[in-house]
Amino acid sequence: MADPRLLVATLARLLEGCRTVAVGALSPIPGAAALLARELAGGALHVTVLGSRKTNDFTDGGRELFDRAGQGRIDAFFLGGGEIDGQGNVNLVGTGGDYPAHDVRFPGTFGAAFMGFAVPRVILFREDHSRRVLVPRVAFISVPGTSPPGVWRRGGTVALVTGRCVFAFDRAKARFALASVHPGETRASVRANTGFDYDEPNELPETPPPTDAMKTLLDGPVARVIAETYPRFAAAVLGTGASNRRVN
């Protein structure tokens, strides 16, 4: 498993320049990343964390997140994926067998079939980097990696962050390119665990660890705020003391 603090820092770097970011439910690492990016931006990043009471300013019901995205008021959004393929397609529904009676059922598409179109900067995040997850072709397209010309889309996937590496996504080519590997990983280890083909650069950097400034923020304000929503995560990963409960 990659160092979760490295993942938080990596996702936070991908939010640079955004004015607003929304984080879905059950997403402690993206949530912490958004809060870290807010600190790094001196507060000039508007963060909503679903499931939070305090980092959540919605007052128009469940539709407001999607309405805001439709208005162009959400610059960045994180998406997971039961399966992700080399064309950037994301499957949140199921795999094996025929829909709807898949052998393995995932929770469902949530808002992704809309958010993937309405949000300019979509960041895929899936810690489990294996051939089970990163497949040649998803069994069900919850969000397509790219859309034909003429289909309304404000942006879409810009990157895929896993427990092993960072991929950049090239929408024109509909193809990922390895951007950096996390400490301990290599070109070969990534290739061995990835079920789809992708490009590799000549120079392959290592994903940079959190800076000292980031670490201070993670253990201070980020930990304090994220603890409201993810107390066990904050305790286990950030600087709010020990916990023997599992990280959710």
Add this chain to the structure above:
Amino acid sequence: MADPRLLVATLARLLEGCRTVAVGALSPIPGAAALLARELAGGALHVTVLGSRKTNDFTDGGRELFDRAGQGRIDAFFLGGGEIDGQGNVNLVGTGGDYPAHDVRFPGTFGAAFMGFAVPRVILFREDHSRRVLVPRVAFISVPGTSPPGVWRRGGTVALVTGRCVFAFDRAKARFALASVHPGETRASVRANTGFDYDEPNELPETPPPTDAMKTLLDGPVARVIAETYPRFAAAVLGTGASNRRVN
């Protein structure tokens, strides 16, 4: 001028059997009629009076009245009309010259172009019964009297109440028929002051005055409730004491 209490009683009778009625702004007589009908129904008529705080349960903003009508939750609605013609068309916009530079401009269509379709029982009410108002053909159709087959319409105009008489509206014929004349009016006086043609029955009743029970309700609970929204009307017309200010 007709006795306003007679008009209130007449409009209230037209609400018999309704479950819900909405009354627009600046409509003291329809407002009092709705409240009287509620009393006559033992409370089993839901009344909203725009402009009221207490007889107004909207909490979803200005659209809720129209949304409710769209849902089929409003059984009856009152409409005025700068001009009304013999086909039941209503003009709330203007007359003389060409739109939009009419010689005489009325306030505008408000929600009528929707409510006239969504509400099953629309009651036209215009006290001023003259050839200026009741015209052969309106200069601008804010609400059509009838719609061709295939056009979604839950109902529409059922009656026109003026200061002189009650007309029933026959949607199949797109034509009014005189239903009763108010005390002091005759077939001839109505005909003389009406700019459109209409049917007349062989037996022409007089519009019945409020019953004693109605009068008691008007001077009691109806006056008390309507006074919140129309204090001068309540004072001048119903039983809440005298006032020398004009009735709005």
Add this chain to the structure above:
Amino acid sequence: MAAIDESVEDLVARIPDGALIAIPPDYAGVSMAATRALVRRGTRGLGLLAVPTSGLQADLLIGAGLITRLEAAAITLGEYGQAPCFTRALRQGRFAMRDSTCPAIHAGLQAAEKGVPFMPLRGLIGTDVLAHRPDWATIGSPFDPADPIVVVPALRPDVALFHAALADRSGNVWIGRRRELATMAHAAATSLVTVESLDAGDLLDDPVMAAGTLPALYVGAVAVAPKGAWPLGFEDAYGMDHDHLADYVRLSATEEGFARYLDAHVLGARAA
């Protein structure tokens, strides 16, 4: 006129076999008290519309065999993982599944709320969500036919079923900022609501409370059910019963275990 302060059993008796029921997500006011009463009553052939997702509530109703069709953007027990009865029944084809996406469910309810037959929605083009929805369509946008856009039909539930903090004796219900409950209620033919408690006053009299109040016009009946969302959490009043959820997941891994769960926590106790 809303019926106030009736029993939870009477409340769910208003739901006929075959009704389409709209429910909120597990974190936003689920009436688990009414859900258990519904299972006890054994109402059959129900459709379930998750607004826009569900978890324990859908899983329990599916496991108990009440549901023949389900529309949802997701079904999950969150940190407790996949919904076991949902997953099992789906694989066995025991109900008709309509996968959706959150804003499509909101849009369909808003179409019903406004009395229009459909609502347009961005996104979706090129997804298998759309491919598996023969009831949706892609049209050229009326003001720019070269711009394709998806339209979804109005969603008109027979019943919106949910739990709220407070109702008054007229049937007005305080929902606070859970405005998806208002949309559900506007779109549904009627709403059946359990509440933590009854308010002696009139919620619409106070402009501050009125801002978060669903008017009684939409409400068919209200039953008082303290801790009515248990074992789910409810706003600031109480948190999720984590031990109970863990038990639920463990037992529901098999049909036999789920039957034991029902016996212990649903069928046994009339008041549970």
Add this chain to the structure above:
Amino acid sequence: MAAIDESVEDLVARIPDGALIAIPPDYAGVSMAATRALVRRGTRGLGLLAVPTSGLQADLLIGAGLITRLEAAAITLGEYGQAPCFTRALRQGRFAMRDSTCPAIHAGLQAAEKGVPFMPLRGLIGTDVLAHRPDWATIGSPFDPADPIVVVPALRPDVALFHAALADRSGNVWIGRRRELATMAHAAATSLVTVESLDAGDLLDDPVMAAGTLPALYVGAVAVAPKGAWPLGFEDAYGMDHDHLADYVRLSATEEGFARYLDAHVLGARAA
């Protein structure tokens, strides 16, 4: 980030020439303070979108020559009769008029709120409202082409301008049950708000206040303007200034009289 507690003059300086401004009806939170400041500033070529009607506010802005286009379901001074400057300028063709109907304006704003290019709406077929709206269309309903239905395009104001009771120092604004203000704000690029007073706390911290709060994300700037709706009334705080309205109507019957009104009540007093 919303700018908090700036002057009303600075607030209206944010409105560029040519902007489309959405405003509420006269009874629902009109910022007359900002309206007067706008007239003093002399911003030109403004579009006005009444949501869905207006009265004194539109009349004043039209009389002062700021408005080149107006969309409204009605313009009226209510019990004070026709809006004199509106009526005069319309007859003289001094601005482009788009007559609408209340739910079409709500629907157009909801389209913008949802980021869709249009919204369907029942009614309207066979009316001259529709006949005079080349920007609207009648289509066959996608799920029943034999069923004709009107579609209206999204309404995207540059600015929503209104008056509210309270804002906090983050720029959250309490609007209570005036939810059309939220829809306006969601649909508009930004909102400029005058308030009766500032709240020292955080409106979103209290679940009861939060239910009636517009989040700061939508708010560009807030200015404190006690009695900022005067001479109109504002909620329970103060009623309409009937003597002033009667004066307004009397003076505005002629252009010369209206100019005297402006001198006395708008242009003279910077703080008025």
